[in-house]
Amino acid sequence: MADFRFETAFPLRHTDSFGGTPFVHGGVLLALTEIALDQYDEATGTPSHRDILRFQTRSEIRYRAPLRWDDAATVRLRCVELRPGRLTFECEIAAVSDGGVIALMTHRYAYVDAATGKATVPDDWAVIVQAIQGYDSDAEVSE
Numbered sequence: 001m002a003d004f005r006f007e008t009a010f011p012l013r014h015t016d017s018f019g020g021t022p023f024v025h026g027g028v029l030l031a032l033t034e035i036a037l038d039q040y041d042e043a044t045g046t047p048s049h050r051d052i053l054r055f056q057t058r059s060e061i062r063y064r065a066p067l068r069w070d071d072a073a074t075v076r077l078r079c080v081e082l083r084p085g086r087l088t089f090e091c092e093i094a095a096v097s098d099g100g101v102i103a104l105m106t107h108r109y110a111y112v113d114a115a116t117g118k119a120t121v122p123d124d125w126a127v128i129v130q131a132i133q134g135y136d137s138d139a140e141v142s143e
Contacts, residue, residue, distance in 0.1 A: 005136060083141075
């Protein structure tokens with residue numbers, strides 16, 4: 001397993017907690033990976049689009065430990081696969097306080113034409129591949 005090059009940290013709030021407990025709701029952890037993905041795009045130089053959007057098509061999550069709302073979350077991402085119009089990312093969330101792994105996730109995305117709602121390959125797909133491979137050199141590219 002390759003190392004994560006991208007990493008960012010997020011503070012948490014008491015409103016992120018689950019049902020009156022001191023622990024962060026799993027949906028918040030999922031949302032943090034989406035926010036981190038925007039920062040990943042900036043770090044890699046991956047172009048963003050207004051008419052062609054990247055939509056999450058599937059996620060697999062393994063929760064390993066609870067995270068307290070009065071801690072903070074470290075989110076690590078890496079792209080592991082690029083297929084025309086599709087991306088797969090591995091994510092790790094850890095507690096800032098002790099580095100303990102909270103959750104491991106795999107997210108799959110497809111680019112979708114906002115006007116038609118159909119999956120598509122962006123016109124600048126080669127630029128996207130080049131930007132991501134330049135950052136995550138272990139990402140597998142297939143056609």
